[in-house]
Amino acid sequence: MAQVLEFKLPDLGEGLTEAEIVRWLVNVGDVVAIDQPVVEVETAKAMVEVPCPYGGVVTARFGEEGTELPVGAPLLTVAVGAAGTVPAGAPAPSPGAEQAAETAVSSEYSGNVLVGYGTAGPAARRRRIRPQSPAVAHPTPTAAAGPTPTARTAAPAAPAAPTAPAAPAAGPEGPVPVISPLVRKLARDRGLDLREVRGSGPEGLILRADVDRALAARETLVATPGAAPGVAPGATAVVAAVEPVPSAVPTAARASATAPAGERIPLRGLRGAVADKLSRSRTEIPDATCWVDADATELMAARAAMNAAGGPKISLLALLARICAHALARFPELNSTVDTAAREIVRLPGVHLGFAAQTPRGLVVPVVRDAGTRTAESLTEEFARLTESARQGTLTPADLTGGTFTLNNYGVFGVDGSTPIINHPEAAMLGVGRIIPKPWVHQGELAVRQVVQLSLTFDHRVCDGGTAGGFLRYVADCVEQPAVLLRTV
Known part of the structure; x- marks a missing residue:
């Protein structure tokens, strides 16, 4: 039986805490050998190739080119054992086969083995999302997995029969299709429910730009009384529940909204x-x-x-x-x-x-x-x-x-x-x-x-x-x- 191992961004020394993905050297479905370079990253010191300590078939990659990841964040997963014997050039494993291989792993091994994937827990939130057929659809998270961000921050409402908070109609079921820890942190710090964001990346992945657009749209709704044309009447209420509407828009927000457009180049790497x-x-x-x-x-x-x-x-x-x-x-x-x-x-x-x-x-x-x-x-x-x-x-x-x-x-x-x-x-x-x-x-x-x-x-x-x-x-x-x-x- 194949075992799916998770390879994390290693400590690159010299006190470095993060690195930017410059170029992937392997694709999902590729067969990699032990110590084969799999990704080229740029740190604050230099650009280096990172070798993978496992040999097998790449089942998932975490992070697009240009994404900045902290040390210890997942880079990719490799199926070793039976799946690792697939000859080079073989087609990528199907979504169902990938999920089956991932679910088969039920315990951690030296901190680098994926925990069996369900719908709750950090490992489930890390996994790469692929288009799924009805046969491999994920169940909807239950209330035991914790309340949604909207439910945690919602204002008190009139007494009603206790019911589990429903996910937005437009949101996907199962884990949120986002793989960057930085994107998750940004959304969490700003109180944004990622299930309300539509990803523009490959296979619907939510990118940093998608979160920025959602935050900008939310600021516009907060600053404008009433709902915008084409927005359901309840949409403004959801935004207000996530983040209370201040009595006045902050000066910094007004300045940002009126700032001249121009090219923004991140100071990173x-x-x-x-x-x-x-x-x-x-x-x-x-x-x-x-x-x-x-x-x-x-x-x-x-x-x-x-x-x-x-x-x-x-x-x-x-x-x-x-x-x-x-x-x-x-x-x-x-x-x-x-x-x-x-x-x-x-x-x-x-x-x-x-x-x-x-x-x-x-x-x-x-x-x-x-x-x-x-x-x-x-x-x-x-x-x-x-x-x-x-x-x-x-x-x-x-x-x-x-x-x-x-x-x-x-x-x-x-x-x-x-x-x-x-x-x-x-x-x-x-x-x-x-x-x-x-x-x-x-x-x-x-x-x-x-x-x-x-x-x-x-x-x-x-x-x-x-x-x-x-x-x-x-x-x-x-x-x-x-x-x-x-x-x-």
Whole structure:
């Protein structure tokens, strides 16, 4: 007999609590092997493929592409055992067969086995809804399963014979066709009965947009006296029973109703994580910025000489990283973090250098481990590897965490200067503008030199302007005279 196992969104580490489904890699009816990737999800750290620990036939998927799920939410169910031997390419199991396989499971197994499906209990509410023939129709929930949201919030009525609350005429019988825990939570928090919502998703599934439309329609009914044309006289009473009508429409609701229409882009996933970190940086860190122009002609000449000598090419970013590492050794205050709870400055022993990388999915900051002990050649290779992984969306959470100082080469965007926002919880960030020919006084004479603007944004809690200025001046001296670094070789 087949056993239906439920695979939940696993803990992806690094304190991540949710992930967005980007792309399903399997369909219902597909045969999957143990540890085969079944879905591609995007977290606040990276985009990863999630493997399934079971082998068998996929009987249900939970969540459409673009749905955000919390850790521990169901991803899919797999029928293992006899059903798992179905050859690849076999047709998907029929709704009746799927229900029979699900109902056959009557106990939990390590927290991942579906409880036998009836019409009550969390497992029943999680199952995927398919069009059903009369032979496999679900019974109507009884009063023992708990009162409906409308019955719980209804205003006192005139005495009448006690009867079980009837479901709305237009609502479907059996479990509500919704699979997203976020949609259920939204409806529950707003007091919306999902049986009154008609789903626009595949097979009648209720999506977030359906709930938003239902809530907007309810607000309109609440704000408008009487029933709208085409609405049964009792419809307004049902809405009022779910949520009491306030004496006046809240100001926020009126403002939302009159707000100009426009495209709304959710701040979630990677973009949301970046927004949260930047906001936290601005809120918690009293930052200050200083900048200086430097003559980078000698640095560019030194790089050209290195690359002309043969061997792997050395990138300019790698040379700047070497300079930063040596500068941080001289000014360790900037390679630190602030423990606000203990009111202590924590100076960090190693330099793990983050660098800003622009990708099609947004800005990310990969981290080069132990940058202070690497050669220019090793740094070039690691920068190239992390940059390519960032563009492909394959960075791991470990690649994006643990940085102690960030190098931001915004010159690649064709700009000269910037006041970067510190990458929380670090203490400083060095910005590098574009390197362009400019008039410059060199050895007492006006000449055309390769000039770059360097800017340092630092946490004023860890050091004062003298330390920050000394760090930036040392970096500028190394850019102008790379031979300065020979003293530390």
